[in-house]
Amino acid sequence: MTEQLHQITVTVNGVARRADAPARRLLADFLRMDLGLTGTHLGCEHGVCGACTVLMDGVPVRACLIFAVSADGHAITTVEGCCDSGGELGPVQQAFQECHGLQCGFCTPGFITTITAYLEENPKPTEEEAREAIGGNLCRCTGYQNIVAAVLRAAEILRERDADQAGAGGAA
Amino acid sequence: MKPPPVVYHGPDTVDEAVRLLAEHGAHAKVLAGGQSLVPMLNMRLTAPARLIDVNRLDELAYVRTDLEGVRVGALARHSDVERATHAFEAVPLLRQAVRTVAHPTIRNRGTTVGSLVHADPCAEMPAVLALLDGEVLLRSERGGERVVKAADFFVGPMESSCQEDELAVEAYFPKPKGRTGTDWRELSRRNGDYAMCGVGTSVRVDESGSVTSAKAVYIGMGPVPRVVDVTAAGADWESAAEHAADQLDPEDDIHATAEYRRHLARILTARSLKAAYEAVAP
Ligand SMILES: Cc1cc2nc3c(=O)[nH]c(=O)nc-3n(C[C@H](O)[C@H](O)[C@H](O)COP(=O)(O)OP(=O)(O)OC[C@H]3O[C@@H](n4cnc5c(N)ncnc54)[C@H](O)[C@@H]3O)c2cc1C
Ligand code: FES
Ligand code: FES
Numbered sequence: 001m002t003e004q005l006h007q008i009t010v011t012v013n014g015v016a017r018r019a020d021a022p023a024r025r026l027l028a029d030f031l032r033m034d035l036g037l038t039g040t041h042l043g044c045e046h047g048v049c050g051a052c053t054v055l056m057d058g059v060p061v062r063a064c065l066i067f068a069v070s071a072d073g074h075a076i077t078t079v080e081g082c083c084d085s086g087g088e089l090g091p092v093q094q095a096f097q098e099c100h101g102l103q104c105g106f107c108t109p110g111f112i113t114t115i116t117a118y119l120e121e122n123p124k125p126t127e128e129e130a131r132e133a134i135g136g137n138l139c140r141c142t143g144y145q146n147i148v149a150a151v152l153r154a155a156e157i158l159r160e161r162d163a164d165q166a167g168a169g170g171a172a
Numbered sequence: 173m174k175p176p177p178v179v180y181h182g183p184d185t186v187d188e189a190v191r192l193l194a195e196h197g198a199h200a201k202v203l204a205g206g207q208s209l210v211p212m213l214n215m216r217l218t219a220p221a222r223l224i225d226v227n228r229l230d231e232l233a234y235v236r237t238d239l240e241g242v243r244v245g246a247l248a249r250h251s252d253v254e255r256a257t258h259a260f261e262a263v264p265l266l267r268q269a270v271r272t273v274a275h276p277t278i279r280n281r282g283t284t285v286g287s288l289v290h291a292d293p294c295a296e297m298p299a300v301l302a303l304l305d306g307e308v309l310l311r312s313e314r315g316g317e318r319v320v321k322a323a324d325f326f327v328g329p330m331e332s333s334c335q336e337d338e339l340a341v342e343a344y345f346p347k348p349k350g351r352t353g354t355d356w357r358e359l360s361r362r363n364g365d366y367a368m369c370g371v372g373t374s375v376r377v378d379e380s381g382s383v384t385s386a387k388a389v390y391i392g393m394g395p396v397p398r399v400v401d402v403t404a405a406g407a408d409w410e411s412a413a414e415h416a417a418d419q420l421d422p423e424d425d426i427h428a429t430a431e432y433r434r435h436l437a438r439i440l441t442a443r444s445l446k447a448a449y450e451a452v453a454p
Contacts, residue, residue, distance in 0.1 A: 023180030046211035060277045065210040136275025
């Protein structure tokens with residue numbers, strides 16, 4: 001059977017991208033195979049592990065449970081887009097590095113996207129809330145303790161940066 | 173695994189979606205949040221010839237509250253229901269229960285109406301609809317609109333009375349009458365997973381605090397959400413729970429034995445009824 005192709009346009013990490021893909025192409029595979037962005041990982045392919053989590057219009061979703069054609073016209077943020085504008089590590093990535101929040105790193109992209117969105121909603125989580133926030137993501141290396149620490153550290157880094165900016169603004 | 177080949181339709185209006193269902197219903201599946209359908213496609217448990225994606229029907233992305241109750245459109249996500257404070261104020265059970273549906277990331281995409289049509293015996297929202305005596309509004313080209321009461325909507329495990337050519341358009345959750353308290357609680361192996369046993373309760377009291385109505389509904393304890401009336405037990409929550417658990421027909425599976433589930437039902441029911449009562453007792 002030759003499958004009908006759909007022309008799919010998505011804005012990924014701020015850049016408009018276009019590719020043709022069959023209806024059954026999952027968003028995660030579209031990002032990886034058609035757009036060459038292999039940061040998004042696929043673990044279970046049925047919504048349980050969270051490795052494939054990306055932000056769609058800023059909201060965390062499972063990229064293994066959305067068809068690329070359904071995402072047509074939407075904005076997607078992947079782990080590649082969670083860095084700073086100069087390509088430096090973003091706050092959540094930096095916190096993972098400082099707190100040893102990753103071991104093999106397979107689950108990391110899903111954690112980074114989930115936590116990035118979460119901290120926007122709740123910039124000052126308690127440890128309990130940090131645990132709750134990552135409850136939908138599985139880490140086979142079971143590095144949860146350090147990931148929880150990374151959530152709290154990322155919140156701190158964001159606050160430090162805000163303060164720096166305010167300070168810089170005040171001095172100018 | 174990956175989903176099987178499929179022909180995709182992305183209608184822009186409800187009329188167009190209903191027309192597509194009239195034409196292809198027998199070989200098509202409606203794609204709403206996809207949080208149940210896509211896993212089934214990925215695991216090749218189902219292989220419809222066509223998908224009718226309703227995600228562009230913005231007109232159905234609403235949660236509306238009026239004096240009667242809460243109306244949830246087919247494109248409202250679980251997270252929309254959870255966040256709608258007006259809906260929580262009118263029907264607190266909605267937020268109490270929807271918070272225990274999977275994880276936030278799944279709730280961001282999964283729809284409440286999709287969960288009703290999917291009719292998983294372990295799902296929370298069908299039980300909420302059943303306890304509140306709610307309704308689902310269905311539309312087809314053949315029959316126009318029809319309203320189905322919760323009691324008639326859930327037919328069996330994974331089976332609702334929504335027909336192949338019908339689009340579920342809206343769910344209606346009536347506001348409980350008088351002084352009514354509600355509660356939801358469940359036990360799962362991991363926070364956010366499907367519950368081994370879940371119970372929702374509603375208790376109505378009069379001015380003096382006497383119980384005039386008490387009901388419980390269960391998930392994971394039978395093929396469809398089961399509502400048990402325990403008004404006769406008054407405020408004796410232990411015997412109400414005993415009576416309710418005796419009526420249930422749980423089964424063994426890899427997560428829990430039937431006996432353990434019944435034990436959970438008894439404990440959770442007593443606690444839940446008490447909490448629902450205390451929310452409104454004078
Ligand atoms: C990891 C994981 C954990 C989960 N845990 C829970 C849980 O604890 N509790 C729970 O309740 N759910 C759970 N779910 C399921 C989730 O809540 C889904 O949102 C819900 O079951 C289906 O809603 P949907 O919008 O995603 O429907 P879809 O997956 O799009 O569709 C489901 C079915 O309903 C049909 N359908 C959907 N909408 C309509 C419509 N408007 N008209 C006609 N037919 C329609 C589809 O054709 C399909 O057959 C979980 C899912 C995942 C992936
Ligand atoms: S790969 Fe998507 S949740 Fe596991
Ligand atoms: S770091 Fe290895 S799976 Fe999480």
